[in-house]
Amino acid sequence: MSGYVLAIDQGTTSTRAIVFDGKMKVAGVGQKEFPQIYPQSGWVEHDPEDIWESVLWTVRKAIKAAGIEAKDIASIGITNQRETVVVWERESGKPIQNAIVWQDRRTANYCEKLKRQDLEKLFTRRTGLLLDPYFSGTKLSWMLANVKGARARAAKGELCFGTIDTFLIWRLTGGKYFATDATNASRTLMYNIARNEWDADLLEILRVPAAMLPEVKDCAADFGVTDPAIFGAAIPISGVAGDQHAAVIGQACFEPGMMKSTYGTGCFALLNTGADIVRSKNRLLTTIAYRLDGETTYALEGSIFIAGAAVQWLRDGLKVIKRASDSGDLAGHADPTQEVYMVPAFTGLGAPHWDANARGAMFGMTRNTGPAEFARAALEAVCYQTRDLLDAMHKDWKNGADDTVLRVDGGMVASDWTMQCLADLLDAPVDRPDILETTALGAAWLAGSRAGVWPDRETFAKTWSRDRRFAPEMDEKVRSAKLKGWRNAVRRTLSEA
Ligand SMILES: Nc1ncnc2c1ncn2[C@@H]1O[C@H](COP(=O)(O)OP(=O)(O)O)[C@@H](O)[C@H]1O
Numbered sequence: 001m002s003g004y005v006l007a008i009d010q011g012t013t014s015t016r017a018i019v020f021d022g023k024m025k026v027a028g029v030g031q032k033e034f035p036q037i038y039p040q041s042g043w044v045e046h047d048p049e050d051i052w053e054s055v056l057w058t059v060r061k062a063i064k065a066a067g068i069e070a071k072d073i074a075s076i077g078i079t080n081q082r083e084t085v086v087v088w089e090r091e092s093g094k095p096i097q098n099a100i101v102w103q104d105r106r107t108a109n110y111c112e113k114l115k116r117q118d119l120e121k122l123f124t125r126r127t128g129l130l131l132d133p134y135f136s137g138t139k140l141s142w143m144l145a146n147v148k149g150a151r152a153r154a155a156k157g158e159l160c161f162g163t164i165d166t167f168l169i170w171r172l173t174g175g176k177y178f179a180t181d182a183t184n185a186s187r188t189l190m191y192n193i194a195r196n197e198w199d200a201d202l203l204e205i206l207r208v209p210a211a212m213l214p215e216v217k218d219c220a221a222d223f224g225v226t227d228p229a230i231f232g233a234a235i236p237i238s239g240v241a242g243d244q245h246a247a248v249i250g251q252a253c254f255e256p257g258m259m260k261s262t263y264g265t266g267c268f269a270l271l272n273t274g275a276d277i278v279r280s281k282n283r284l285l286t287t288i289a290y291r292l293d294g295e296t297t298y299a300l301e302g303s304i305f306i307a308g309a310a311v312q313w314l315r316d317g318l319k320v321i322k323r324a325s326d327s328g329d330l331a332g333h334a335d336p337t338q339e340v341y342m343v344p345a346f347t348g349l350g351a352p353h354w355d356a357n358a359r360g361a362m363f364g365m366t367r368n369t370g371p372a373e374f375a376r377a378a379l380e381a382v383c384y385q386t387r388d389l390l391d392a393m394h395k396d397w398k399n400g401a402d403d404t405v406l407r408v409d410g411g412m413v414a415s416d417w418t419m420q421c422l423a424d425l426l427d428a429p430v431d432r433p434d435i436l437e438t439t440a441l442g443a444a445w446l447a448g449s450r451a452g453v454w455p456d457r458e459t460f461a462k463t464w465s466r467d468r469r470f471a472p473e474m475d476e477k478v479r480s481a482k483l484k485g486w487r488n489a490v491r492r493t494l495s496e497a
């Protein structure tokens with residue numbers, strides 16, 4: 001059998017399909033952006049049909065670019081933007097409304113109400129998460145309450161809930177498979193991460209009927225085969241993981257204490273804590289890093305909602321750059337004497353603040369402030385936020401994470417300026433791998449190893465290689481002054497400040 005494996009990476013702003021060959025090298029790529037829908041302030045939606053079309057288009061393109069046919073692909077791995085909620089009719093496969101995206105804040109009041117009922121502790125104990133609109137549970141509850149007849153239909157088993165992976169599996173298998181994996185389930189606010197099952201008590205609180213939930217499987221498992229009418233062959237789907245979890249795998253962070261941070265639309269840092277469920281005292285999340293052969297590995301996670309999205313805003317909103325890749329050069333020309341800070345709380349603040357109502361702010365502007373200072377402030381903000389996450393992780397995890405080198409990936413890490421700034425502000429080295437498509441690679445490894453065409457975990461881990469290490473160069477005095485300025489800016493941005 002050939003070793004070709006197809007990874008579908010369904011991200012927040014674009015879908016990528018990548019064909020890897022038997023040597024785990026990229027053989028063909030297809031990528032497509034799709035529309036973001038902002039119906040009102042703080043709301044973010046996707047049309048599931050746009051997502052589906054983008055998957056079909058990119059997969060066909062990647063297969064063509066690789067110069068192969070669908071029948072040559074041994075297995076498919078799916079990785080996806082997490083938490084985003086789709087509900088569709090079991091009979092017709094039609095979504096009942098647009099998907100509510102992870103960035104959407106419409107359930108902020110509902111979360112506050114649950115907190116006032118003193119329920120946050122219960123949710124955190126069972127799911128490792130917090131009562132924030134970020135997670136799927138309250139979004140699903142909102143949909144069931146706001147789409148006419150939805151709750152009753154869901155209880156009768158007429159509707160299906162899924163994160164994007166589940167929706168794609170359903171569509172790709174012609175409605176034959178209704179499943180998710182443990183990592184995606186662990187982001188829903190409805191999944192008990194210690195018992196590895198949907199939590200009946202939480203479902204009752206959120207008023208979500210169990211009849212609409214998918215089966216939860218290991219990350220490398222049998223998720224059915226594609227309907228041959230779609231790509232021209234029945235291809236097994238045998239790997240599934242949320243994108244940040246797939247990146248943990250693709251970065252080969254298999255040992256406790258290893259850590260990766262992915263810089264796409266948002267930024268997500270995950271620290272492998274092994275078989276231990278580490279409870280954060282610093283408002284980080286506990287999540288399932290991956291589940292293989294029935295064994296669960298856990299992680300501490302820090303989630304930042306806006307990373308590359310701030311660069312997109314420089315490009316599309318302010319129009320001060322033409323391409324995302326121009327941001328580093330522009331930032332490099334900023335006036336070093338201007339202390340300008342941007343707190344990009346466009347959709348609230350994530351870890352460790354979890355302030356759904358905060359909105360973005362700039363501080364320290366003068367008449368001399370221009371595009372270069374904005375660009376520097378946007379890129380620095382991503383680095384400052386990573387520093388806040390890592391400080392929290394070091395407090396929660398005492399098993400030697402201080403020596404851990406951060407492995408980075410995602411679109412933004414192409415920027416040398418940003419990576420140097422990151423090492424400087426973290427005061428720690430940052431490793432950029434040769435392969436930046438680690439999310440897709442992680443999903444492909446799940447699928448390829450399960451299909452028996454790719455190597456085992458240990459052999460795969462040895463193939464990780466470094467493109468460049470960024471070492472800290474900043475003077476300690478400068479760093480402390482900058483960190484102080486940042487913390488002050490955040491304090492003034494918080495909604496209760
Ligand atoms: N050279 C660069 N410098 C800074 N930001 C970049 C650069 N290249 C891409 N980006 C940013 O990275 C993001 C894209 O990364 P990607 O991993 O594809 O994200 P996602 O999977 O969330 O769609 C975009 O938000 C873009 O603005």
Ligand SMILES: O=P(O)(O)OC[C@H](O)CO
Binds near residue numbers: 011012264
């Ligand atoms: O689309 P990305 O790569 O920014 O990832 C989104 C995350 O999975 C949201 O939790």
